[in-house]
Amino acid sequence: MNGILAADHLFDQGLTLAVFIIVVVKVVVAFAVLMGAVTLMIWFERKAISDMQSRIGPNRVGPWGLLQTLADGIKLFFKEDLIPAESDRFVFKLAPYLVVVPAFLIFAVIPVGGTVTIAHHTFDLQVADPPMGILLVLACSGIAVYGIMLAGWASGSKYPLMSSVRASAQMVSYEAALGMNVVTVLLVCNSLSTRAIVDAQGGSFFHWNLIKTGLVPFVLFLIAATAELNRPPFDVVEADSELVGGFNTEYSSIRFALFYLAEFMNTITMSAVMVTLFFGGPAGPVPNIPHIKWIFPILWFTLKVVAFCYMYIWFRAALPRMRYDQLMDLGWKKLIPASLAWMLLVAAALTSWRWALVVLAGVFIGWIALTQAFEIGADRELSDSSVLPSIGQRPLPGRVLRQMTDGDGDVGSPVRDEASDEEVEA
Amino acid sequence: MNLLAAVTIPDVAIFVLSAALSLAGAVGILVVKNPVHAALSLVMTLFGIAVAFIELQADFLAAVQIIVYAGAIVVLFLFVIMFLGVDKREDLSVEPIVGQRPTAAVLVLGLMASIIALGFIGHFEVGPQAQTAELTGAAGNVADLGRAVFTTYLFAFEATAGLLVIAVIGAVVLARKPDAPKAAALVEEGGQ
Structure with missing residues (x-):
């Protein structure tokens, strides 16, 4: 019992009724706020993207269309719940929950404000502060x-x-x-606990990890997080022009609503994670006004998160979708080596400037070697002396697609093969 | 008996929960016929073990258990299962090796019998968590763990890293297509 509760000072005097009520209230408030934030986020995204595309957007239900999301939710509740005949019924039903529950859980470790004292109990404004914090x-x-x-697989349908x-490959x-970028932040902050990470960034703007880690990890984290969220420009997972609706094509009614909810909830929580890691969380100027002082950290936190949410919407309006191979190239050949290099540099710089110089030289050599390796690889794959079959004759995607969708190893006649390859290319 | 005094009801409840999760998952892997369901059972087992790690105050291990095993390795299993299209129920009525099942049954029974016999003869001490000292560093047990791994056990750690790199390079070499003329020769040989 001590093990799990030792982390939070709220439990210093043991698990009394008051402490229990505080915990329950924290959980309920976090849940309610997150649900409310999601409905607002969906409305905000639709409105903002309408503005950017010179449309009006939702404006019928409630003032400025604010209740549109609610109306959509009610509509989805009463729609017919279809389960495809070819589906794996158990996994098909399980999948939406596997998306929604983690989306909620992440928010539990985000510090949304400072500390508050109610009835002699001082506690942090976050649902939980486990020692593993950011690893959660x-x-x-x-x-x-x-x-x-599993949603895609259980649907029993090819798109x-x-x-x-x-x-799965992308995420x-x-x-x-x-x-890797989280590790860079941890090196600077010396702790895994989200509260400690936020506390380490208190003070002025120059104490934020954005500055302390040297801007690069933030940019890399932002790109990686956008890809992790499957949001534009990395939304190849639900590329409408290629895959109908993506993994949730076969879903309808409340199960579809859960996916939709989780998608926007993840946008909010990932913004909150970025604010926590790089922008000091609730840090900001707090005017010394008695009784309402505790509101300001929450206000700063909310402002920062809304700014990030707006940025994601802007991404969606402004950037074209990346091709799948470009996406994988960016991830493996650029982001991961860059994150690793910057992490090593920060680690060395924290020790001494001499080590920093040594690591800098190492990174430079590694960068040259890697560029060379990529060039040789591209040459092997695409040039005339390539050992691979020429591009039109490679087994992807026609043959593998049929294996995937029919489930058997039968490759079919070469004539059919060529025809389907052409189809795919067209 | 003072060792048992440190065990509280929540401890027992969490242990029972994690043990039930792990066992149910482990049995599931063996019982279910669909490979995807089996992989999901494996995730359940890993999750149960992570819960047990949290109860033992090994937070870092618990997180790593989920991130690495559930988040990466089993995802790759599933990826392969889906990609190769083997996600169909297998016919278990045919024995691949003749006499495999009776032999396995005899071996399992023998193994279990010897473990139980050892338990009676050898007086194994399987104590509760308090028998190992608690890791209480300033920054949780992560700092202590890191220090141990990068000082005392540095050689073992680096050796493991080297082993993994060798495995990766080996996999790349094995997966590489042989040169085109050689491949043609191989195909001809195989065709005859």
């Missing part, structure tokens, strides 16, 4: 992959399956870059 975020985004993957294969790849 990575763990949850690892679990969320399952939801998307969702292709989408889920894309999703697993970008998780590596994501984790």
